Amino acid sequence: MRAGQHGGPNDTHWKAHMNAPADLPTHVFEPPAAEVPEIVCDIAVIGSGFAGLGMGMRLKQSGVDDFLIFERAHAVGGTWRDNHYPGCACDVQSHLYSFSFAPNPGWSRMFSGQAEIRQYLEHCASRFGLRGHLRFGHALEHAQWDAAAAVWRLRMANGRRVRARVLVSGMGGLSTPAIPDIPGLDRFAGTVFHSQQWRHDYALEGRRVAVIGTGASAIQFVPRIAPQVAHLDLYQRTPPWIMPKPDRRISPVERALFRYVPVTQRLVRTGLYWMLESRVLGFVIHPKLMKAVEQVARRHLRRQVRDPALRQTLTPDYTIGCKRVLISNDYYPALTRDNVDVVTTGIDHVEADGVVLRDGTRRPADAIILGTGFRATDPIPRGVIVGRDGHDLTDAWRDGAEAYLGTTVAGFPNLFLIVGPNTGLGHSSMVLMIESQVNYVLDALRQMRAGQVQAVDVQPPVQARFNHGIQRKLGRTIWSAGGCASWYVDAANGKNTTLWPGFTWQFRQATRAFRMADYEQWPVRAPVPDVPHAGVPAGAAETARA
Incomplete structure (x- = not known):
């Protein structure tokens, strides 16, 4: 799918658009100061x-x-x-x-x-x-x-x-931002933005949304917007390996302990440090060790996606760790919603009102969100x-x-x-x-x-x-x-x-x-x-x- 390729578009509109985040004023610079030393x-x-x-x-x-x-x-x-x-x-x-x-x-x-x-x-x-x-x-x-x-x-x-x-x-x-070189993207009549320049002023409720990319950003925003939109097409070139996210709130008691007994926070940091350092054994020294990690990711996928066909679509065909290993507890459930489709057929081009696939299928869209990462x-x-x-x-x-x-x-x-x-x-x-x-x-x-x-x-x-x-x-x-x-x-x-x-x-x-x-x-x-x-x-x- 060309949607996943790195590289900027040829249209100057896109080059100008990508120079500044959408939430910042377009003109944040001071006026030219020719006389200023x-x-x-x-x-x-x-x-x-x-x-x-x-x-x-x-x-x-x-x-x-x-x-x-x-x-x-x-x-x-x-x-x-x-x-x-x-x-x-x-x-x-x-x-x-x-x-x-x-x-x-x-x-x-x-x-x-x-x-x-x-x-x-x-x-x-x-x-x-x-x-x-x-x-x-x-x-x-x-x-x-x-x-x-x-x-x-x-x-x-x-x-x-x-x-x-x-x-x-x-x-x-x-x-x-890495903007995919998709023919016709600059002629899309709807709204297009990269995840880095999120359009908070654009209401997604009731819209048909196309999300291109399945990287670290997409797995975070897709679960948030899926319940809002009328329909979401997720264009996937390569599925990522996803591990459970061991997240939780840090209690007021813990925060007080860290504040008044700083050594406790240093101990937590040290423990986290060595836990993450141990991953190098699989990434660098003995790659075969990643098979055990892969089994954890497969079990996570099985538990969250019951549909065998969808589960197969979301199963990577490469060794875990080759791409960045992602963590999420809500990405897979979002993809099982009735209003979400995972599209694996490559994109041929974009037209004014939607996306045309390589097999000729036309999929309508009101907005296109690029979750295509960075250069x-x-x-x-x-x-x-x-x-x-x-x-x-x-x-x-x-x-x-x-x-x-x-x-x-x-x-x-x-x-x-x-x-x-x-x-x-x-x-x-x-x-x-x-x-x-x-x-x-x-x-x-x-x-x-x-x-x-x-x-x-x-x-x-x-x-x-x-x-x-x-x-x-x-x-x-x-x-x-x-x-x-x-x-x-x-x-x-x-x-x-x-x-x-x-x-x-x-x-x-x-x-x-x-x-x-x-x-x-x-x-x-x-x-x-x-x-x-x-x-x-x-x-x-x-x-x-x-």
Whole structure:
């Protein structure tokens, strides 16, 4: 089914539509400011999700104040700001899907919903004093390494210009929606939106709704909208493996215990950590162990879907773990409703009033909801980040995205990627990886200051050797040998450029210390300031507060 393919449509309407979440104002940027002086800061952080805020929080804890966080939207939160569809929640336990140095004793559920996670990030921004460092309405349009000055020069979409010695990208890989290239989609007369840009102003009651995609988002919103709509067609290319969701409310007594006896929450977090780490044994080391997990998923399906024909339709033909393992207690029951059909015949094209299948069947629709995920393997468009000798990051990654320790890229001095290539997880909390990368960047900054080093650039052989080892390990994992096609793998070259093939503690060890010997170095050309100046524009201090 072409509906599941990654890639953007050709119509410019869609490209414009996908640039901003639907719940945000279309024009959130400040007017162009041609006369406003250049903003100068030592460290420029892009994005204010877990990655960007985590970087800022640890900088503040380390006594560093000369940094700014540039955010394209009007609030912090990243993916938890942009995704607000019905039922949106995390599939990792709350006590582990949070910063180790900023625990939240007040989580209301084992698996928190979108609003509560976003509230947590807002609280973190305030608690750690990041409000004065945040610059909203600043979407990065272009970043160019200036070799002569050994700085990054940034141009924002609102016309503002920034000069920074260090550039930290916290943009992540799950921010650009993947829009299926379905003929006629742009000519559909009804309402079309991606799950990331949920149309809360559009009433679904009494509508005929087509949902394309059966991934992590769809299994959360389908159960919420199925009782509302007149009819729902779920277009499924490949069924996911789904495990029971061990969710429950966290009682007031438990929350009080976590608040007044913090060690109890740390013990819960530690227990969850090692429970999830044990999954690596099946994903990476002994894939045959996943057969036992698969039996649990099959039993879950049998209990919730009594119809043998529907159960067969919903049974995957690949090894569990090859695609992301999903958790839900209400997805299967939603598909057994009389007003829901699971459609497995491929989509041929879309017409003004519905969907036409490859066998010629026409299925009417008033609305089409795209639950087709994100462009995880190519998140940074051409021309956005340009390094030494005018080398575009897109060209550097033409054979697949790669970085040293998922953090630095040869040819791009002083650029640090948080949630870079091969730092994703199929078994645990991404916040663990973010913390490890942030600590690596902090150690790099500390060593650069101590050694009076202006800039560092990872040596190409070091990067190549590291990534050769990563790909060799990935070739033996369930993600490569499980018999599926997933967004983990770059379809253009067959390389898994997203996942870390090991335990999170192994990554933490690998990033524990910044090895200056792995990098080409340039000495400082002027004294590194001891007293930060926190984003003061050249010649106009008040501009930084604009």
